[in-house]
Amino acid sequence: MRFKYLIVSIAICFMASMALSHPCFSGELSAYQIMKKSEALTDQAKDSKAEMTITLINKKGKERQRKLLAYMKNYDNGEDKTLIIFISPADVKGTSFLAWSAPGKEDKQWLYLPALQRVRQISSSGKGESFMGTEFSFYDMGSHHIDDNTYTLLKEEEVEGHMCYVIEAMPKDMKYYSKVISWIRKDNFIPIKVDFYDKKGKYLKQAISTKIENIKGINTPTHIKMHNVQNNRTTIIEFANILYDTGLNDDIFTQRYMQRGK
């Protein structure tokens, strides 16, 4: 199981997909049932395309912006492919990142740097690292498989005036995080907050979705704020011009298209 829409919203929806395979009962609904409903809201598109604006905010409050184009496509066999192309600023324009993910297999990732004019395969074990200086890691930007985690429904709690299910995911190999806790709204099953803990178990960062839009019947977080409490830096990702199910061609998710760019 994996996300069926924009990969970067993974940061928010991370928990939604992970909880699916491990039932854990609350009073009314099991964790599985909760997440199934949550996932159903986001799992409706076969492909997606969106413009992204990433704002990097350092601890002094200084801001820098990057603009990207993101494409994602899901396949019936469980595979998914993602392509991200940098539009600005000028020094990273044309840089692109391609990821292929398949159930039970290591992700395959490539990076194209215009300055080298070469596509380079990169190890997916570097996925825990920062994605282009943001507080999102390559792992956050990719898709995940639910069998890699175990889950617990911790409690119910109010966040921003919404009652939420609080679900804890424990990755089995703790490669990137020791645990991830998410808050899923009870009324619409949309995850609105996710806390990430580093490999040592220390609180690392928090993602908050402050804006959710219904696009083509799909509830989509369009404003995600990730704050790293350890380095006091923040990344905001905003989506615009989101298009679902446009029938993206498979050719987009190739090294050919990486080099061609926008």
Add this chain to the structure above:
Amino acid sequence: MKTPCVIITLFLYVIIYSMTAFAFEYESDRVAMSLDGYLEGNGIYALKGRTPDEDPSYTLGLGCKSTLGSWGAFKLALQGVYDGKVFAAHNDRLFNEFDKVYQDKNPYINVDEAYIDIYTEKMDLRLGIQKFAWGRLDEINPTDNMNTEDFTEGTMRKENERKIGAPSIKANIYTDLANVEIGWIPRYVPYRLPTPEERWFPPVLKAPSVIPTNTSIGDIPVTAIYKDIDLPAFTIGNSEIGVRISGYIGGWDLSLSYFSGYDPMPVTASPTELIVELENLLPLKANVMTQVYVEPRIHRFQVFGFDFSTTYGPLTIRGEWAYFDGKYYVRKTEDILREEMTMEKQQAIMTEFLREFLASGGTKTRQTFYFEPQMELQKDSMKYGIGIDYIHGDTTVSLQCIQECILDYDKAKSVHFNKEGLDTTFTLDIRRFFIQNTLEIDLAGAYNIEFQDILVKPLLTYSFTDNIHGTLGAILLDGKYDDSLIGQFKDNDEIFAKIRYSF
């Protein structure tokens, strides 16, 4: 750059002029167009005073890219350069030529790339001035021989920036099995060298100032004349072609390649005039001097290549192998002199001089003898390398080992940059980003086993804003020998500063 205040001057220069810089973007349903560029200033401070001076250089780069729906694109990349290395420009042309070796213009405009793309479902066609990028290693790519390089700044610039765009046609044919890339360069574009007075002119290509004879003649003074290249006729037979078949199989990016064309590396010949002039008849005494014409020569060769890239755990592993069929190497000067300046040859020249002198009735007191020493040596060879990358956090470590092996090496005819058939270089690059990618520290180095060459290149790049980047770096070079690839430049240690405004 001789004083630190030049850095400030450069900075102010960029700031002031950047006010006038602009970027332009237009997008409609069918057409998208962008105009962008950069303004860059750089200067060096030579750490050893034995090398030629160099003033700050300034570059204005302009790029225009347009996409025409889903069927085509256009790109133009120009650079206007004020070249601080060229003090006495010998060439008043404005554009960099595609038929000259020496960059002796200032200022000038360089057409880096200018091409149109035509996309079809299964094929991309690119027509125009373009760069090819083959191989998987960093900076040294044995399989990548389609483009020649600009050596006017030594190792200051990255490999892709050193490449000279070649007017050519490239077709990429995509099938389910593999991608077939075919490149055709109708006319060879020569590599680019600085003029012999500049600090990055390769000393091994320079003629010696004197030729020792070990006889009563003494050392013969040499006048060197550096000629530009004579290109082969513009015919189909003299064009260059390359084919590369790439595929992704079981986690491996694999490529096979073939190239038939001219060796992109500099090789020179030295036709020599030996002038004998009678000074005294009794006792017989003659002045002897030589005039050496250093001429760039190009030779066709074939390159059969293979390269790969894959991941293994946290590592990315890259490799390349190339077989050069018919490659030419530059022979060492001392070997050539040993062959050419034998006692027998010297006596034969003097005998011939006297015979002509007597036959002319004593009027032919100055005679010229012509030689063409065998400067070049053809040997098949292989060059291969492997690289490993490791990424941890914001740190990237890349280690490479690259070796060249000359088959059937003849010890009596040694060549530059190779010792008894082998040349082995390790490279290491450690790069780390700090402060949300605004500060980059890069430490690159190379060590050659056979020649004990060392290159260290620390770089510190800071992004003042998204558009203004400053770089402070150094190049430190050393080697046991004066005629090894790095050792020949061991007086060229320098600190450099660069600032770039992108728009």
